[in-house]
Amino acid sequence: xxxxxxxxxxxxxxxxxxxxxxxxxxxxxxxxxxxxxxxxxxxxxxxxxxxxxxxxxxxxxxxxxxxxxxxxxxxxxxxxxxxxxxxxxxxxxxxxxxxxxxxxxxxxxxxxxxxxxxxxxxxxxxxxxxxxxxxxxxxxxxxxxxxxxxxxxxxxxxxxxxxxxxxxxxxxxxxxxxxxxxxxxxxxxxxxxxxxxxxxxxxxxxxxxxxxxxxx
Amino acid sequence: xxxxxxxxxxxxxxxxxxxxxxxxxxxxxxxxxxxxxxxxxxxxxxxxxxxxxxxxxxxxxxxxxxxxxxxxxxxxxxxxxxxxxxxxxxxxxxxxxxxxxxxxxxxxxxxxxxxxxxxxxxxxxxxxxxxxxxxxxxxxxxxxxxxxxxxxxxxxxxxxxxxxxxxxxxxxxxxxxxxxxxxxxxxxxxxxxxxxxxxxxxxxxxxxxxxxxxxxxxxxxxxxxxxxxxxxxxxxxxxxxxxxxxxxxxxxxxxxxxxxxxxxxxxxxxxxxxxxxxxxxxxxxxxxxxxxxxxxxxxxxxxxxxxxxxxxxxxxxxxxxxxxxxxxxxxxxxxxxxxxxxxxxxxxxxxxxxxxxxxxxxxxxxxxxxxxxxxxxx
Numbered sequence: 001x002x003x004x005x006x007x008x009x010x011x012x013x014x015x016x017x018x019x020x021x022x023x024x025x026x027x028x029x030x031x032x033x034x035x036x037x038x039x040x041x042x043x044x045x046x047x048x049x050x051x052x053x054x055x056x057x058x059x060x061x062x063x064x065x066x067x068x069x070x071x072x073x074x075x076x077x078x079x080x081x082x083x084x085x086x087x088x089x090x091x092x093x094x095x096x097x098x099x100x101x102x103x104x105x106x107x108x109x110x111x112x113x114x115x116x117x118x119x120x121x122x123x124x125x126x127x128x129x130x131x132x133x134x135x136x137x138x139x140x141x142x143x144x145x146x147x148x149x150x151x152x153x154x155x156x157x158x159x160x161x162x163x164x165x166x167x168x169x170x171x172x173x174x175x176x177x178x179x180x181x182x183x184x185x186x187x188x189x190x191x192x193x194x195x196x197x198x199x200x201x202x203x204x205x206x207x208x209x210x211x212x213x214x215x216x
Numbered sequence: 217x218x219x220x221x222x223x224x225x226x227x228x229x230x231x232x233x234x235x236x237x238x239x240x241x242x243x244x245x246x247x248x249x250x251x252x253x254x255x256x257x258x259x260x261x262x263x264x265x266x267x268x269x270x271x272x273x274x275x276x277x278x279x280x281x282x283x284x285x286x287x288x289x290x291x292x293x294x295x296x297x298x299x300x301x302x303x304x305x306x307x308x309x310x311x312x313x314x315x316x317x318x319x320x321x322x323x324x325x326x327x328x329x330x331x332x333x334x335x336x337x338x339x340x341x342x343x344x345x346x347x348x349x350x351x352x353x354x355x356x357x358x359x360x361x362x363x364x365x366x367x368x369x370x371x372x373x374x375x376x377x378x379x380x381x382x383x384x385x386x387x388x389x390x391x392x393x394x395x396x397x398x399x400x401x402x403x404x405x406x407x408x409x410x411x412x413x414x415x416x417x418x419x420x421x422x423x424x425x426x427x428x429x430x431x432x433x434x435x436x437x438x439x440x441x442x443x444x445x446x447x448x449x450x451x452x453x454x455x456x457x458x459x460x461x462x463x464x465x466x467x468x469x470x471x472x473x474x475x476x477x478x479x480x481x482x483x484x485x486x487x488x489x490x491x492x493x494x495x496x497x498x499x500x501x502x503x504x505x506x507x508x509x510x511x512x513x514x515x516x517x518x519x520x521x522x523x524x525x526x527x528x529x530x531x532x533x534x535x536x537x538x539x540x541x542x543x544x545x546x547x548x549x550x551x552x553x554x555x556x557x558x559x560x561x562x563x564x565x566x567x568x569x570x571x572x573x574x575x576x577x578x579x580x581x582x583x584x585x586x587x588x589x590x591x592x593x594x
Contacts, residue, residue, distance in 0.1 A: 004391040
């Protein structure tokens with residue numbers, strides 16, 4: 001049913017536009033508030049994360065410092081271990097007192113007398129050749145920083161014995177039995193001579209190279 | 217009440233299916249607001265109503281959105297009004313309602329034809345006015361059509377709409393008082409046999425005769441007759457001042473004592489003081505005679521427009537409708553049933569909607585305005 005309506009069309013349209021403008025403004029305001037809140041929240045979150053990152057960076061720096069210190073200590077320990085190994089090597093080998101029993105076992109009933117007996121442990125620094133074959137007891141020396149070559153400490157233990165024997169045969173048996181002992185690497189007779197006296201005893205000088213790996 | 221079968225009290229627990237806009241009318245002394253709702257079972261009930269007296273002169277109030285807002289706050293307080301959308305009518309002084317005959321070939325020509333007619337009748341360019349019309353006679357007779365045309369100054373309309381908007385109201389429709397009365401009367405009538413009804417809306421200076429045929433508004437005519445003229449007549453006859461005459465009427469003739477400061481309770485004068493009432497009615501009878509002449513002319517016009525169907529009843533609305541005996545006096549002077557318009561809210565029994573407020577015939581316009589949405593929805 002048709003009814004009167006005296007609201008002018010342009011006024012109604014104006015109100016309609018005004019209403020839409022208000023809604024738009026309201027939507028904009030809400031969007032701005034939401035954006036602002038999101039920005040603030042992100043900023044807050046970023047600040048928290050940045051603080052955490054800074055903390056982690058600090059922790060990492062400390063860790064790196066500790067790691068470096070640890071590596072240094074490890075290096076030092078290795079150095080000490082090497083030195084200990086060197087010292088062990090130098091202190092190692094067949095003990096001198098054991099040599100008495102070795103020599104006593106080789107001597108048996110042979111008519112041999114000792115006039116002078118010297119036990120010596122000596123070493124020499126030699127270069128380790130990767131391709132070469134080295135004999136003897138080597139202690140590898142820790143490579144020095146910047147040193148291009150690897151060096152080792154060749155340890156040699158020997159006894160120098162001077163004495164007399166009833167005859168050459170007795171000396172020979174003694175030397176042979178000594179050489180058979182596992183603690184002995186080599187036996188070298190350096191000199192023999194007959195005494196000018198009546199009994200004609202044989203005077204001798206010999207060197208016994210001790211096996212440094214044995215008895216350890 | 218059989219006539220109000222479509223209006224009934226809300227049943228507790230009935231679901232509300234639709235709520236109409238608020239019918240708002242700036243009456244002479246009070247601001248009337250009525251809001252209706254339709255229940256799920258199709259019945260209409262009153263949701264809320266308020267009639268609040270103006271704290272100051274109406275003209276002053278209508279220049280101040282802030283004061284109107286405060287008055288509305290008073291009206292809304294404690295009442296279950298829903299929303300702030302209103303259907304309202306321009307105050308009677310701001311609008312002219314004319315019956316316009318024009319020649320038009322079809323409906324599309326009607327706008328232009330009415331515009332031509334109005335251009336010749338109005339003193340200012342048409343752009344300065346807001347014009348709307350309703351066809352009364354759509355069928356051609358001698359190539360002429362007839363419409364009821366409402367004209368209001370554009371500035372007055374926009375000022376009124378802005379007043380309401382700035383008072384935080386949203387205007388859904390702006391119409392005219394007679395259309396609201398027509399809607400109310402149509403709704404009260406038996407739709408199978410549409411009545412021809414004349415509604416007389418008494419004002420202080422002028423009176424409006426609104427002729428309704430079924431759901432059609434046939435005519436709305438302004439007559440230079442009002443309460444003030446009758447009060448002047450009483451004052452002249454009794455040789456008292458106009459103010460004393462008004463006091464006399466308020467104390468002895470009105471159906472309810474509404475004069476501010478009027479005595480109440482056991483000391484108040486008896487309202488059924490028939491001698492005083494009869495005397496006063498005898499005094500105003502010659503004045504009523506001039507109105508009766510206009511009524512008879514209107515009824516003849518209506519009969520011509522409705523092919524001889526006579527008006528069956530006359531309803532009284534407005535200030536003089538509150539005068540006891542005016543209906544009886546008019547009934548004696550014209551041969552048609554004259555009665556005050558039934559209280560449109562009497563059928564509503566929703567206690568939450570404003571129980572305890574005095575029902576007034578003046579609320580008819582606001583109720584008719586509130587009905588607009590209900591008929592559109594229903």
